[in-house]
Amino acid sequence: MDILVIDDEKLIREATMQIVEDAGHYAESAQDSATALEAIKESTFDLVLLDVNLGREYGLDILDEILKRNPQLPVVVFTAAANISLAVEAMRRGALDFLEKPFTGTQLGLVITRAQKHRKLAERVVELQTQVASHSPEPVFDSSNAAVKDTLDVLFRAAPTPASILILGESGTGKSVVARAVHQRSDRANKPFITVNCPSLSKELLESELFGHTRGSFTGAVKDQWGKVKAAEGGTLFLDEIGELPLEIQPKLLRLLQDREYERLGENTIRQANVRIIAATNRDLAKAVGDGTFREDLYYRLNVITVTMPPLRQRQQDVMRFSEEYLKFFAKQCARPLPAFSEEARRRVMAYPWPGNLRELRNVIERVVILAASREIKATDLPPSLNGSAAAESSADGPNKGDWVSLEDLEAAHIKAILSRTHSLAEAASVLGIDQATLYRKRKKLGLDSE
Structure with a gap:
């Protein structure tokens, strides 16, 4: 853990920092509120140890300032003038714990251990909230x-x-x-x-x-x-x-x-x-x-x-089912009535080789749900890489789907077509459903970087 020790007495600051570092943690110190708040602004800390009496400054007022700037930062208050009312006040203002001076290394170690458990619990809560917020179907587990x-x-x-x-x-x-x-x-x-x-x-x-x-x-x-x-x-x-x-x-x-x-x-x-x-x-x-x-x-x-993991083009029987699952998810997420694919849109989704695999499929369905003008998804609602005009325009530069060509040649023609219609590598990677570094490597491998 990275720990900030705030105390106006140099001997106590140094002794506390030594205990913290001996326990395998990193420690910095501050002797007043200005130095402490500047340190918190410039660096990220996992825990603050704050003395109540900082010369003419009152530590609990500094506690308020710390939590105003970083509400999630755990703060442990310690003082030589400990009493129940002060401890209650510190906890009411948002302190994680309270420690009476003088304290032993063991006592401080227990406080740090409690702070570590608190941090891990907070991280787990954030992780779960993120998973819930971004939850989407994972069709990779439901395959024929x-x-x-x-x-x-x-x-x-x-x-x-x-x-x-x-x-x-x-x-x-x-x-x-x-x-x-x-x-x-x-x-x-x-x-x-x-x-x-x-x-x-x-x-x-x-x-x-x-x-x-x-x-x-x-x-x-x-x-x-x-x-x-x-x-x-x-x-x-x-x-x-x-x-x-x-x-x-x-x-x-x-x-x-x-x-x-x-x-x-x-x-x-x-x-x-x-x-x-x-x-x-x-x-x-x-x-x-x-x-x-x-x-x-x-x-x-x-x-x-x-x-x-097989590519999506080798999982043809899964493509439409995955598309329907994503369709339900994004319609619910965008609070839109559940749309349905027209026959022509369905045919083009099935015929497309999906070089970006599940990531590209997910991105395409999300785009369709956001931009479709009606409850029926038409072929024209699909991105250029899937609609007929893109295929026609690219035929002069490379093979069409269904020609007697290798998948590598088909992929090269498709990537070339997308690069020609987008304004940046990042935009092209987003359309293809792959990350920018992958597109860079593919472009270089296929000899498209010189074009």
Whole structure:
């Protein structure tokens, strides 16, 4: 935890900070309200320890200011002039706890432990609220496709075990969804599920995000910081797009997998980790090993339980059913009467290859529900990538659906058509239902980046 100690007596500040740091936490101090409020403005803290008597200032008035700026920040009040009425007043104003001075390291440790439990409970509440607010059907679990059923059977049989799991598949096929489902079916379900998006950061920042860092370990490291490994303690660490993990970090991940050990950036202290690793990628890791961009030993260590999520074009029997489920969800979310597909719209949804998979399907149905002018969804309500005019316009530049061409050529023509009709890579990625980094890689792979 990152803890701010506010006390006007230097000896007490330093002694309290020492207890906090000896317990493995990070501590900063402030001797008055101005310094304290500035620190809270500039940095993020998990807990504040506040003295009631700060020279001429009254600590409970400062408590009001702290909570006005950050209502969710836990504050523990301590004072040498403790009495029941003061404790009641502090709690009434929003203090989390009350501690009488002088206190022992054990007493302060108990208070910090209670604050940690409070923080975890608050984080869990936020997580549940987010899940409820963003809840949508997860059709990946309701499939008529034999390959999907086999994949889910393997995953859910492995869920109660500590085995590492590698989930392969194209972007948008539901890899992160099934990873969370595995976590929820394990004995770690009541512990954190923490996601690290491997391509999103530079090598240095990604290593810091994973393992944490100490103050001064690199430019901008102004204080000690725990990483996602620590945040996932007891739970599951989900490494999304692990195929993009830089080579320099791969030995450290291998050590985490084999020995359950890691070190923060800038320190030599070996720390133990109790986490389960689930990784996912849309890359061919075996090929990456051959190309020298992915370590062979890490690949085999991850490759304990490996499954592949089939793309939506191989789940033809599921497409319309998934579309109907999304249609019901978004109609309810947008408070609109439930629309229905016209026959022509239904035909085009079924004929489309869905290169962005479930993510693209979800985005298209949400768009349709928002923009459809009537209760019947017409072909013209579908985005350009699905309607007939887009196909006709693209025929001069590439193959049409139904031609004797490979899926790669069809995908290349489709991506090229979308890029030509959008104003930015971000907009094109949104239409396709894939993230921008994936579109960038696909465009480069297909030789479209030079056009």
